[in-house]
Amino acid sequence: MTVHDDPHPESEVEDQGLFSLNESVSSRAYVADIWKRRDFALSLPIEELQSQHLDTFLGNVWHLFDPVINAGIYFLVFGVFLGVGAEVDNFILWLVIGVFAYDLTASTISGGAKSIAGRQGLMRSFRFPRAIVPISNALGHLLSFGFQFLVIIACTFATGIGPSRRWLLLPVVVLLHSAFNLGGSFIAARLNDSYRDMQEIVPFVLRLMRYTTGVMFPVETFFGKNALIDFVVRANPLVQLINFYRWVIIGTDLNIGLSALALIESFAILWFGFRFFRVAEYKYGKA
Amino acid sequence: MTSLSVKVDDVHVDYEIFSERRAGLRQRLVGGKGSGRRVIKAVNGVSFEAFRGDAIGLLGSNGSGKSTLLRAIAGLVEPTSGEILVSHEPKILGVGGALMLDATGLKNIKLGCLAMGMTRDELAEKVDEIVEFTGLGEAINRPFKTYSSGMRARLLFSISVSIQPEILLVDEALAVGDRNFKDKARVKIESLLANAGTLFLVSHSTSEIERLCNRGLWLENGKILADGPIADVIAEYGADT
Secondary structure (H helix, E strand, O other): OOOOOOOOOOEEEEEEOOOOOOOOOOOOOHHHHHOOHHHHHHHHHHHHHHOOOOOOOOOHHOOOOOOOOHHHHHHHHHHHHHOHHOOOOHHHHHHHHHHHHHHHHHHHHHHHHHHHHHHHHHHOOOOOOOOOOHHHHHHHHHHHHEEEEHHHHHHHHHOOOOOOOOHHHHHHHHHHHHHHHHHHHHHHHHHHHHOHHHHHHHHHHHHHHHHOOOOOOHHHHHOOOHOOOHHHOOOOHHHHHHHHHHHHHHHOOHHHHHHHHHHHHHHHHHHHHHHHHHHOOOOOOOO | OOOHHHEEEEEEEEEEEEOOOOOOOOOOHOOOOOEEEEEEEEEEEEEEEEOOOOEEEEEEOOOOHHHHHHHHHHHOOOOOOOEEEEEOOOEEEOOOOOOOOOOHHHHHHHHHHOOOOOOHHHHHHHHHHHHHHHHHHHHOEEEHOOOOHHHHHHHHHHHHHOOHHHHHHEEEEOOOOOHHHHHHHHHHHHHHOOOOOEEEEEEHHHHHHHHOOEEEEEEEOOEEEEEEHHHHHHHHHHHOO
8 A cells, every 4th residue: 555645644634513414313312314415304205206107197196096995895795795885884984995005014114125126326426314215104104094085075975974072083094094104114124125035025024914804804703712813913003093083983893902902003113123123224225 | 824625534435336247146045145246446545635626637547446436425326434524515417317217307407406505595596507517508498308408517517516516526428528518617717716616627638637636546446556746647647548
């Protein structure tokens, strides 16, 4: 190594105020940095929603058609062919709520798993808290859920139930649901970044969950016979989260104990997911 | 009194890559070894100090570790070992930096600025100036994916310098710009240096480096071969190649 004359002799050098960019910051400072870039976290999914489906004739209407068609198929299979419809009051509304709420979780988590890989260009160009990537993914799915909710409201009026005071609790239910979804996305995002095999596995996990969370038939119908299986299935916070929506809108029964458990579980998943994601903060976007 | 802006202390950056020939599934699962992973030492023990007003040109052949070093300084890649200290958060500008391909150039400017931490108000204030600086005209409302590499570089450069950065890292990003834009970029970089900023420039054009830089770093195989006044380092580099 050739070193030429040092133009800055040691005695004259001032190195005050230098810091490392790789220092791990406190969770508080990290969250503050995310909050500072909240406009960014929100613009990202909005731009994306606008440019999605641009190549299709119906455009953004697909955000609505997709879950409606899904619900239609489940109605045929479970409601008509398998006769679940007769066991549940107001089955159509009950089913639509389940399908839409479950789809929010499924799309948020599978989108979250792929989100880091999909934002490589952005991460290569700019330095920002990487948690914004799964967060903005979750926000985007929440936005389309907002539109889908119009269908739920329409169904509510069509079936003659109408609004009740319980609707005021809807923001709380959405918040809790989002905590669960975001926590799941953080975990899926980090796992998928380390092991790309994850994106092959995630769809299977989500499909299994779809059939065990009471989306198209009440969990009691099939899992109620064995006490242990019944508990394991119903301790899944997603079962209770979906039930919260039904309780708010239709007035189905609420199990207080399991609901409290779901509340704790949802925030525990968010807390764990956030920490789990942050461990690899400086590895995302490396390759 | 001169003050440090970047201090790089015995930095190593290793990459794990997957080689084409993979071991059998059984070996991968049972052996742990032979998973097809190989470690590449992209930066292999680099130390130097950069000062305010320094314009450092990085020389070296393809794959010598220049880009990785810049990305480590920018905080985009964590060093495997060693330490990098900076006085301000650097802005990096590289080719292939893409934002949202389907969105228009204008929307990309907005996203980029927000990503850097601008608020909506600051953005509203600056956006016209940035659009003006890109010189893209009507094309600013076309999707980013329709841009040529030169147009992309203009857009990214314009975003990066919209907040006067104290430390600017430029990785081959000016090479694709046309004459007119290179002149504009040079003026911007000179004003940055006049304000006691620090520039790191990776370029395969030694003339561009000579024009903009006062100091040279020659990197080969992830190690520094020479560090000194730009003319001397270019002379050594030229003698070798």
